[in-house]
Amino acid sequence: MLRGFLDVAAKLSVSLDACRGVCWAASGTVISCDAFVQLVDRWFKDGVLPDYLFASLKSNSEGALETCGLAYFTGQELEIHPGLVGDRHQASLLALRIVSQLVHRGALTKAEHAIAPDGSVLQLVPTPDGKTVLVGAG
Template sequence: MHVGSGTSSGACLSLLFRKGERPEAEAIARTVETAREGGLVASVSYRPDPAAGWLELLASGLTFDLAGLSPLGPAPAVEVYQAFGFDRPCAVAELEAVQLVPSGHILSGAGLLPVMRTMMGLAANLVLHLPVAAVHWGAAQTLMEPRYFSRLMLNWLAGGAFPSLGLTAFSRAPDGSIGTRGLAHFTGQEMQLEASLHESDSDTARLAVRVIDHLVRHGGIAQAQTIGQWSDALLLEPSKVGKLVLVWRGG
């Protein structure tokens, strides 16, 4: 699935709008001011000529560029691997993208949790105040329903679990194991969870979410380690091939 031309990846978060609804820079400035009244710690730090179609936002001492604003054309395309939170399929090809990315001087640290948490909090607040139709995360090529996205991110920022079902995607291997897509952006490694014949798909997904949260909180691993106890124990070990954490059942 595509929007416009090109592709989006890495630390790019795309806010997708119906045609004719992409905001102008002035609308973003008003939105940020409104969100500030609700507690958002952010401001417009640089606004070029409106015809440039972008501006810079400052949040928690970090700067982010918002590009693809009207009247300029939309930001580059998105490719969707997995979608979350929609009641029905989202017609992505009919939407136009506005991209939120870390500014150049912090781009090298785009995978660091403080940067990601600030960026996701900023995006969640913008989504609550704009007619966003869908949210796309480039590192995992995931598409999220706007309210689902904001709820997930704000819960994470309030101390909840890492939003695995949105900032990562899952895939099933022929042997039934679950692999991640996009986790490496945060930990430097993807994850592969061993399948179980005595477990439902939903239970396996919940276990994968638990492991992902552990890895994001503690970082990638260089040597084998165990989490949990007894029959619930899991063995995590780095693969000898590629940047991958293999997760084995202990019970």
């Protein structure tokens, strides 16, 4: 269903002369029509989920990196522990990798371990209310 929706949105964005961009409200992401069409085409051709369209990232007051928009797909947002956010670029890549996994598999209901791209062990733990997945060193 999502693929069909995005296909129609991509076609509309290029056919409407006045359209200058596309917004994914759940994440607050706004991108140009051309960039949106490229993301959708890449997803359809290569299977690469446009995760940075569906979930934006921001730092919270404690220095953790949080998603905005993941809950649209899983009912949960993601929070990367401040100790893992030293390199913002690497932390963003890690967050988007986890976002992609959660979108494909669904909500996390119990604590799990994962291996980060650098080989370190991560612990993913849903909060008691189930609305956030906390990611820290495992």
